[in-house]
Structure formats: C-alpha cells, structure tokens
Amino acid sequence: MSKKLRANWRIGLLSVVLVISVILSGLVWVMPYRYEHPNEATAPRVTSVATMAQENLYVPTMVVKTGPDREQHLLFNQPQNVVLTARESLRKWTLQKGKQVSADNPTAYREYLRQSNALVLSYPSAVAIATFNTTFNQKLSAKDLTLVNRIVIPLTGQARIYLLRDQGTVVYRYQVNAQRLTKLKASLLGGRRLPVEYRWLNNQLVLTYPHAITLPTYRAAIEQQNVDSLAQTLLNSAKGKRLAQRVEGNQRIYHNGSDKRLVYDQAQGTLTFENYLSQPTRYSLQTVYAHFFRRLQQTGIIQDQLQFDTFDHAKQQITYRTTVEGFPVYNEDNYGTVRLRESETGVESLRFSCYSLTTPLPTKQSALTLPATAVVFNGLQAVGKLKDVQGLRLGYWWHSDPTAKEVTVRPTYLVKYKGEWVPYQTLMHEGGQPA
Amino acid sequence: MNFKRIQTIFIVAFVILDLFLLASYAWGSQPMVTNSHQNQQVALRRQMRADDIKLPLLSDQRQSGYYVLVTPDQNLVKQTQNLAPLKNATIQENENLVTVTYDKPVVLNSKTTAPAKVAPELTHQKRLVAGNHYLYHPDLSTSKTLVYSQELQGRPLLDSAGELRIFRNASGAITGYTQGRLSNSKLLRSRQPTISQLEAVNWLYKNNQLANNSKVRWVKLGYTKLQCSDDQLIYVPAWVAEVKNQTSGAGHLLRVNAFRENLIKVP
Structure with missing residues (x-):
C-alpha cells in the first residue's frame, strides 16, 4: 500500500496543485464582479478621504429628544448642530454585538422610540447599513440589519445604541465602546424645540405636532x-x-x-x-x-x-x-x-x-404659525382624503420665481397623498395655495 | 525524458502558477476606493512637485464653521475721535475703516515693544480703541506693519473689516494704524462641516490658482466676507493661503470658501 502511494505521490500532488489553480483561476476570473458589487454581508471599508463628502450627504435630518417623563420634542436651530455633533461623536465610538430585540411589533417599536432620556435621529427614509457605516465610521454587518431609518441614543450612559428599521418594525441593540456623551449633550442647548408625538398612520410612522406650532422663515x-x-x-x-x-x-x-x-x-x-x-x-x-x-x-x-x-x-x-x-x-x-x-x-x-x-441670508419676514397636526388630519378626513395619506412631514415651501435672486421659504405641512408630497392646503380645496 | 521527470516539471510549473494566481487574487481584493483615492493624492503631489510648487505640511482633518451675519462698528470713528491723546492726530474714515496718523511717532518702552503687546499698550495709553480685543498674527506681519485680527466663533477674522494694522517706522516707533471693527455677530444657520486644509490646496492647484515655481507659505482657516446684505455682512469660514513666487518673492493671498470650494475674491 505504502509502496503504491510512494510510487504515485507525484500524481496525487499534481492533482492537488491542478485543483488549486483551477479554483484560483475561477476566483480571479470573477473579480471584476467583486469590484462593482462588494459582498452584501461585509459593508465596504471606510476610507478617511473619499467618503467625507458622502457622509455630508447621507445624514439623519430630524432630531427628537425624549425627556425623563417621556415627553418628546423636535430640536432644530441648535447652534452646535446636533446631527453634526452626533456624527463627530459616533465616529469615535465602536458599535458591536448587534442583537435583534424586537420585530413585527409596531407597539413595541414606538416604545423604543419613546424611551426616556434618549435622542432619536431619523433619516428622511431608510439608508443601507453600508451607508450608515460610511457616515458614522462603523463596521456593522449587513447580515444583521440591512436598512436603517432611525438611531436611538440613550443619554443616560448605558453604553447602548439602537438602530431601527421602519419596514417590519425591526429594532437592533448594539453595545458601544468608548462612548462619551459630553459634547452631544452640550449640543442640545439653545435653538428651538417643539412638542411632538410619534403616531402610526396607515402603517406609516408619522411625527405629529399636538399643538399649533410657530416656525421661523428662512431666506437664502x-x-x-x-x-x-x-x-x-x-x-x-x-x-x-x-x-x-x-x-x-x-x-x-x-x-x-x-x-x-x-x-x-x-x-x-x-x-x-x-x-x-x-x-x-x-x-x-x-x-x-x-x-x-x-x-x-x-x-x-x-x-x-x-x-x-x-x-x-x-x-x-x-x-x-x-x-x-x-x-x-x-x-x-x-x-x-x-x-x-x-x-x-x-x-x-x-x-x-x-x-x-446657496448662501443663507437674514430673514425679513416674521415667523408663521401652523395648526396642530390633528387639525390637518380632521380637515383631510372631512374631504375624505385621509385614508389615502401615506405620510406627513414638516417642511418649507419655495415659491417658483425664475427671475428672483433670493427667496424666503415658508413653513408648511407636506402630505404624501397618492405617492406625491403636496402642501396640505392644496388637498383641503382644489387649487389651494400654500400659506 | 522519463514520465517521472515530466510529472515533476508539471508540479513545479503548477506550484508557480498557483503562487502567481494567489498573489494576483490577494492584490485584486484590496479595497479599490482606498487605492484609487490614495493614488490620486500621490499623483497630485507628484504633479505639484514637477511644477515646482512647494507646500507646507497640510492636514486632511475636516473642520466646521458658521454662516455669520455681522455689522461693522459704526461708532468706531466717534470713539477714536474722543480719545484725548489723539487731539492733534489725523483721523480718517473710509468704508468703516479708521486710519489714524499720530502727530508724532509713539515710542514704547522696551517691555511693551514685543509685537503682541503693542496693541494692548496703545489701548492702555488711550491711543487706540479696544486694541486688547485683537490677536497678533506673526505670519501676516512684517517689521514695518504689525497685523492683528478680531475673532469670530473661535477663529480669526481674516479680512480688513476685522483687522488692525499698526505701522512702525525704521526706528520701531509707532506712526499710526488702520482699524476695522465688527460688532453684533449673529449665526444664520447651525454649525456646518468644511473642507480640509489639504482639500483647499488641492482645489487651488486643480483650478490653476497655483502658478509654477510658487511656494505656499501657510494656510489658515478664518472668517472672510462673502457678501453684503443691506448694511450687514455675511461671513464664512475660508482657507486663506499665502502664496509666494519663489524667484521674485512677491506674495499674495488666496481665499477658498471652506463650505463650497470656490474662490472668494477680495476687491
């Protein structure tokens, strides 16, 4: 037996190196594919130079702070810029050991958004985990959570962060290393805050305003x-x-x-x-x-x-x-x-x-008041359109004028109606103009 | 040639092929973005070196800043005129800049001739308004002109509207000064990220603002006037670079808007 093996070892070795070369050739052959489509599970590696501008583009835009009694406020106009500060802080932390803590449970999902003493940063709509990784300098695997809508940062020093995906109401909890909250907490000072509540409307999570709100106008x-x-x-x-x-x-x-x-x-x-x-x-x-x-x-x-x-x-x-x-x-x-x-x-x-x-300019117009969200919903209900509403957001209206060199944008509710975002006034009566 | 020999040759050949394939695979799976970007930066540096452009050490750290609304201090000329020791001095005002020429040069004692101490000392002697609120800039100064600037949101104001220039004669005595002063600053928007020092210089080079055989002496982030809005001014963070021709020694300042990557022209 051993004699036979000794006699044929060359054949055996030759077969082994042949098989290896076939496998390697195959791998090299498919490599152009790898360039364009990095493996789904391992998000692209972060580089310090190339991705800097990208992290300015894909950012959460809405900041909601939950107080000790779970009262919630939308924060904006903070001089330090809460989102930018959160990004600078989070880039230094390490998120790891992701664990799914809730799924397919809208009630529980809303509770995670309403946990006391926490900050909720929301993207306008979901981004891929790879995009989140680029913005926040993390290495989270897309095997766990593929898309993120919201980031919940408890401000009590629990060394935890929650990432939430609206679709399927999925909540992941991550452990945080090297978490420092001092700068983030300081960035919450100043600016404006409006009382808000998260509500489910036709299977969409909507940030609602329980009272009439007064918002500044902006000029640029x-x-x-x-x-x-x-x-x-x-x-x-x-x-x-x-x-x-x-x-x-x-x-x-x-x-x-x-x-x-x-x-x-x-x-x-x-x-x-x-x-x-x-x-x-x-x-x-x-x-x-x-x-x-x-x-x-x-x-x-x-x-x-x-x-x-x-x-x-x-x-x-x-x-x-x-x-x-x-x-x-x-x-x-x-x-x-x-x-x-x-x-x-x-x-x-x-x-x-x-x-x-482009350049922001000092505003010349005074602040404007919008009704509570409930008033808007009642109005939509009265004209029979509420059932087709897929979303509501607070935004600003830029009135078209091809000759203007500057513009004052004015606050309004935008309603997603049959797939299109329109100012709420236009739905109340046909041909209506925003305030 | 016997069969065993052929087998050995084949084994050796395939082992070499395997090693080659393994190497090319490992090379190919390096992240592309990193490589191409680093390569771009290296290529840019090489090009600049070929054009004989000398650079200081540059940081690739991004910074942040604000769009700030400021008002020039309208009372500066009146406050200056009210200073008793300036009774016989010549005081002129032009576009909110106050220029004072002392009736006779002011000689400071040896303790206060250090450039950083000149402005506070003149203020102490009531020959200058609020000189202790300005920061001395050795890079911008020469032996004849001492340059100081106000600060805005923790960064220097790098244009004449927030600058104090003190003039000295050959013997070191102070002959006068030109002063601009800004007051009432207000933020127009929340803090925003800026480009890095390195990106600013790269931008200047790519847009043909750095001539061959020039030397970038320094690059500082400071506030610069972007535009006027009625009687108020809008300031933005700008990377200000001093560029010198290496042969003639003639220098000039270039300002890159740190929010938008475009050149701010100062009349």
Whole structure:
C-alpha cells in the first residue's frame, strides 16, 4: 500500500496543485464582479478621504429628544448642530454585538422610540447599513440589519445604541465602546424645540405636532447654473467644442450624437439628462447609495444644502433635496431637487433644476404659525382624503420665481397623498395655495 | 525524458502558477476606493512637485464653521475721535475703516515693544480703541506693519473689516494704524462641516490658482466676507493661503470658501 502511494505521490500532488489553480483561476476570473458589487454581508471599508463628502450627504435630518417623563420634542436651530455633533461623536465610538430585540411589533417599536432620556435621529427614509457605516465610521454587518431609518441614543450612559428599521418594525441593540456623551449633550442647548408625538398612520410612522406650532422663515440666495457648461460636463464634451443643440418650443435639447441627451425646459428651469448605457447595471442595496453619490459628484450640479431624501429600490431611483436646518424644501417645479435613476433597460436618467439655494441670508419676514397636526388630519378626513395619506412631514415651501435672486421659504405641512408630497392646503380645496 | 521527470516539471510549473494566481487574487481584493483615492493624492503631489510648487505640511482633518451675519462698528470713528491723546492726530474714515496718523511717532518702552503687546499698550495709553480685543498674527506681519485680527466663533477674522494694522517706522516707533471693527455677530444657520486644509490646496492647484515655481507659505482657516446684505455682512469660514513666487518673492493671498470650494475674491 505504502509502496503504491510512494510510487504515485507525484500524481496525487499534481492533482492537488491542478485543483488549486483551477479554483484560483475561477476566483480571479470573477473579480471584476467583486469590484462593482462588494459582498452584501461585509459593508465596504471606510476610507478617511473619499467618503467625507458622502457622509455630508447621507445624514439623519430630524432630531427628537425624549425627556425623563417621556415627553418628546423636535430640536432644530441648535447652534452646535446636533446631527453634526452626533456624527463627530459616533465616529469615535465602536458599535458591536448587534442583537435583534424586537420585530413585527409596531407597539413595541414606538416604545423604543419613546424611551426616556434618549435622542432619536431619523433619516428622511431608510439608508443601507453600508451607508450608515460610511457616515458614522462603523463596521456593522449587513447580515444583521440591512436598512436603517432611525438611531436611538440613550443619554443616560448605558453604553447602548439602537438602530431601527421602519419596514417590519425591526429594532437592533448594539453595545458601544468608548462612548462619551459630553459634547452631544452640550449640543442640545439653545435653538428651538417643539412638542411632538410619534403616531402610526396607515402603517406609516408619522411625527405629529399636538399643538399649533410657530416656525421661523428662512431666506437664502438663489444661484442659477449655467446650462451650457452643465451640458458640457454631462455630455463629456471637450471645452470650447460646441455641442449639437436644437430648440423645440420651450425646450432646448443638447445631444452628443450617440448615447447622451440633455433636455432643458426653459419655462420650468428643469433639466433632464439621459444616458443610454451599453448594458443595464444592477446595483446591490448596500452599494447603490455610494454609486448614486459618485454619479452626483460627476454631474457638476451645485450641492449646497443638498441632502439625501428618498430611495426607491424597485425603481432604482434616488432623490436628493435641499434642506434648511434639517427641514425638506419643496417647490412646484422641483427647484432644489435632484433625482437619479438607473432603469432596468439600461437608461441612466437625471432630473434636476437649474436653480439652487446657496448662501443663507437674514430673514425679513416674521415667523408663521401652523395648526396642530390633528387639525390637518380632521380637515383631510372631512374631504375624505385621509385614508389615502401615506405620510406627513414638516417642511418649507419655495415659491417658483425664475427671475428672483433670493427667496424666503415658508413653513408648511407636506402630505404624501397618492405617492406625491403636496402642501396640505392644496388637498383641503382644489387649487389651494400654500400659506 | 522519463514520465517521472515530466510529472515533476508539471508540479513545479503548477506550484508557480498557483503562487502567481494567489498573489494576483490577494492584490485584486484590496479595497479599490482606498487605492484609487490614495493614488490620486500621490499623483497630485507628484504633479505639484514637477511644477515646482512647494507646500507646507497640510492636514486632511475636516473642520466646521458658521454662516455669520455681522455689522461693522459704526461708532468706531466717534470713539477714536474722543480719545484725548489723539487731539492733534489725523483721523480718517473710509468704508468703516479708521486710519489714524499720530502727530508724532509713539515710542514704547522696551517691555511693551514685543509685537503682541503693542496693541494692548496703545489701548492702555488711550491711543487706540479696544486694541486688547485683537490677536497678533506673526505670519501676516512684517517689521514695518504689525497685523492683528478680531475673532469670530473661535477663529480669526481674516479680512480688513476685522483687522488692525499698526505701522512702525525704521526706528520701531509707532506712526499710526488702520482699524476695522465688527460688532453684533449673529449665526444664520447651525454649525456646518468644511473642507480640509489639504482639500483647499488641492482645489487651488486643480483650478490653476497655483502658478509654477510658487511656494505656499501657510494656510489658515478664518472668517472672510462673502457678501453684503443691506448694511450687514455675511461671513464664512475660508482657507486663506499665502502664496509666494519663489524667484521674485512677491506674495499674495488666496481665499477658498471652506463650505463650497470656490474662490472668494477680495476687491
């Protein structure tokens, strides 16, 4: 037996090295795939330089503080900026040992949001855990929680943090190492606070305002981007070389003759860019947010005050929106909004406005008062529209004026009605205008 | 050649192939983003070196700051005129900057000639308003001109509206000064993140603001006027760099808006 083995050891060894080389060749062969789609379970590694701007884009925008008696307040206008301070602090902490503590239980979910002496930071809509990792310099696995809507930070020094996902009402608890709360607590001082309550409305978690609220107006400069230079950037044209363009009614159409096209609607100030890719690319949930960030960087669009707003996974469509002090800004012509989409058929599309909000200016208008949320809901109920309401948020309205150099944005409730966010007044009576 | 020999050669060849594949696999699974970004930074540095541009040590730490609304101090000229020792001095005002030329140069004693002490001493002697509220900047100063600035939100005000320039003659006596003073600051928005010192310099280079054969002497984060709104001024954090031509020695200041990465032009 041993003699036979000794005689054939070369054959055996040859088979082993052959099998290894086949396996390794296979691995090397599929590597381009690995570049574009990092393993779902291990979120991309964080680098200090490349991801800095991305962490400014994907941030929670709403801050709610729960007091000792579980009373809750929305915080805004704090000079230190609570979200920025939380980000700076969290980047130094280490979150680990994630454990699911609740799921499929809306009541329990709301209780986690209402735990006493805690801070709730909410994203406008869910982000991938990889995106959370980039913003907060963590290494959490997407095997546990794939998406995050809210971060709950107890302020009592329990060395715990909760990450919450609205869809499926999932709550994960993480242990925190090296937690220091001093700066975060100090950042809560000053600014404004409004009493709030979390409520479930048609299966959506909504932040409601039990009393009438008075909110400041904000003023800012408007910058109109040069469409010709945007066209040059988007259509990858060499500087100085004139792009083919034609005018059809209100539209000016730029094209590079093959795969790229930009349509500028001069009346609305909107631009629609289409890029026909040779083949469709499908991005995983953990990589798609970073992909859209990189695409946004390449567009040349002004990104002042722009923040992540919504992502539709089925459509592969992301929306970035202008914000003031964490509040979303809406406009009838989508001023200050950027929408990017990777369609299944291989068309990459980008829709945005040539108007952006830039430098903040001192406001000249006084504060405005909005009714309690219950009053709005009653009004919607009275006109029979409440059942189709999928969400409500406090935001600011930017009234369109193509000639204006600056604008005062005014607070209003935005209601998500049949998939569209509209000012609540327009639903009360047809053709109504926001305050 | 016998069969055993062929087998041995094949084994050796496949072992080498395996090692090669293993190496290329390990190399390929390095995170791409890190590599490409570090490479970009290295390539940029190499390009700058080739263009003979000299840089100080730069930090890649991001900072933060505010949009601040400030008002120039309208009372400064009146307060200056009310100072008794300035009775015979020439006092001029131009766009909220007050320029004082002493009737005869002021000689300070040896204890107070240290540049940082000059402004407080002149204030003590009632020859200058609020000179103790300004911070001395050795980098901006020369032997003839001492430059001081006010502070805003913990950072220096790096433009003339918040600056104090004290002039000395060849023998070190003080001949006069130009003073700008800002009061009533108000935050327009919450604190916001800025770009880093390194990013500011990279931006300057990529946008052809750093000529060949130039030297960046220093890069400081300070507040600079962005625009006016009625009679108030809006200030933003800006990375201010002093750039010198290495041959002629001529220098100038460049200001990069630290919120937006664009150049702030100062008239």
